[in-house]
Structures are given as C-alpha cells and as structure tokens.
Amino acid sequence: MSRTHPASPTTAHPATTTGLSRRADLSVWVLQILLALFMAVPSAGPKLVGHSSATAAFDQIGLGDWFMYFVGALELAGAIGLVVPLLSGAAALALxxxxxxxxxxQLIVFDGRNALTPVILAVLFAVVAWARRHRTAELLALLRHRPA
Structure with missing residues (x-):
C-alpha cells in the first residue's frame, strides 16, 4: 500500500470536493462561526436566561415564557449545528x-420595527446552506441507510 504525499496532485483538499475554492470554503467557515456566535450569545442567551428584554418581547407575543425558552433552545441548537460539519447545511436551513x-x-406583533434583521440573517443562512449542501446530502444519505 503506497502513501500519497499530502501535497501531491492526487490528494484533493476537502474544499475542492465541494466545488468551492479553498478561500471560499474558509470564508464560509468564518461566516458560520460568526453566525453561530451571534445566534448563541446575543440572540439565544437573553431568552435562555429570562432577561427582562426577552420576557417583555415574548409577553407582547402572548405565548408565555415556555415559547421564549423554546425559541432560545432552537437558536442555540442551530448555533451549535452551524459549527458541526455534517450538520452545518441542515442547521442553516432550519435557521x-x-x-x-x-x-x-416582527411584522404582525411588532409593526415591522426590526423586520429587516431576520431577512438579513436568512440570506446569510441561505449562503451557508447552499455552500454546505453536500453536507446536507451526506446527512440525508446517512439517515436513509440507518439500520432499523
């Protein structure tokens, strides 16, 4: 069995198997990490600790504290998923x-005051979902072939 030197032309860098250049792959990773930090700390954090700003907003929504904690947990799970390679595309889609x-x-309850924020985030998540679509395909293939 022969070994191939890492720099040899027959060894493909993971980024080249995704159709992304090495620089683009690195850029998407930076985006994923920044989005994960945003979703975990300033977004999920106040909801999960019951900060007064979050409780006031969710009181206005009218679904109670359980919904605030639920949304915070979904945001934290999505943030974690963004930095797990196999889950990154699926997490971006879920987000x-x-x-x-x-x-x-934002449109219905808060009169559209901050409606642009989720739109901008959704566009950024769409970039991640598209760039990591091969990971989503891998995840689906694994789930389909899981032994019963």
Whole structure:
C-alpha cells in the first residue's frame, strides 16, 4: 500500500470536493462561526436566561415564557449545528425557517420595527446552506441507510 504525499496532485483538499475554492470554503467557515456566535450569545442567551428584554418581547407575543425558552433552545441548537460539519447545511436551513417565523412576528406583533434583521440573517443562512449542501446530502444519505 503506497502513501500519497499530502501535497501531491492526487490528494484533493476537502474544499475542492465541494466545488468551492479553498478561500471560499474558509470564508464560509468564518461566516458560520460568526453566525453561530451571534445566534448563541446575543440572540439565544437573553431568552435562555429570562432577561427582562426577552420576557417583555415574548409577553407582547402572548405565548408565555415556555415559547421564549423554546425559541432560545432552537437558536442555540442551530448555533451549535452551524459549527458541526455534517450538520452545518441542515442547521442553516432550519435557521432560515426560524427567521421566517421571526420575520412574520416582527411584522404582525411588532409593526415591522426590526423586520429587516431576520431577512438579513436568512440570506446569510441561505449562503451557508447552499455552500454546505453536500453536507446536507451526506446527512440525508446517512439517515436513509440507518439500520432499523
């Protein structure tokens, strides 16, 4: 069995198997990390600790504290998923769904005051979802072939 030197032309860098250049792959990773930090700290954090700003907003929504904790848990799970390679594409897709709900809530409950924020985040999550679509395909293939 022969070994191939890491710099040899027959060894593909992971970024080249995704159709992204090495620089683009690194840029998407930076985006994923920044989005994960945003979703975990200033977004999920106040909800999960019951900060007064979050409780006031969710009181206005009218679904109670359970919904605030639920949304915070979804945001934290999405943030974690963004930095797990196999889950990154699926997490980005799930967060797009969450942002659709946030957008609707901003329009319906809060008169559109911050409606642009979930739209911008959804676009950024869409970039990640598209760039990591091969990971989502891998995840689906694994789930389909899971032994019963």
């Amino acid at each position: 797009i769904g969450l942002m659709a709900g946030a957008f609707a809530t």
